[in-house]
Amino acid sequence: MTMKDFRIYMRLGHRYVGFFMVGIMLVYSLSGMLLVFRDTDFLKSSKTVKQVVATNLDEKNLAKTLKMKNIDFREQQGDIQLFKDGQYNTKTGEVTYTSKKLPVVLDKMVNFHKAPSKGSMGGLNVLFGLSLLFFVVSSLFLFTPSSKIFKRGLAFVAVGAIMSVILLLL
Structure with a gap:
């Protein structure tokens, strides 16, 4: 397999894994927003x-x-x-x-974030994590490493990683 073919397969995988993740992230983001209000009586x-x-x-x-x-x-x-x-x-x-x-459906959505390994959502969370990892790695194959946009993108990767570590340490 040539490098060009490999890049094409990575693009295809990136595209369809991305669409799969959009579905998960839609539900995950809504449940995350609900968690913000967990210490209030909002919707309870x-x-x-x-x-x-x-x-x-x-x-x-x-x-x-x-x-x-x-x-x-x-x-x-x-x-x-x-x-x-x-x-x-x-x-x-x-x-x-x-x-x-919370109503049953909203309570289940909130538990989406707190899924233990033994629960029914644990497998989906692992799959989501693996999909995110693939998404990150495959995005590095969307551009040739010598291009200006790739080098600029690596700078954004570094800033994002550093910012995440700083926020974790606070």
């Missing part, structure tokens, strides 16, 4: 939850039982411990709290 619906758990739980065990990140008892009124968005009766074990969740 509230639901009041009432359940009975073990009695006399401390904050840590109550959070674990309710599968919540953090519970901080703010005030006690008799047997009732008040915490953000809810209350817990230490004597009866009754818990009432407000749960705020």
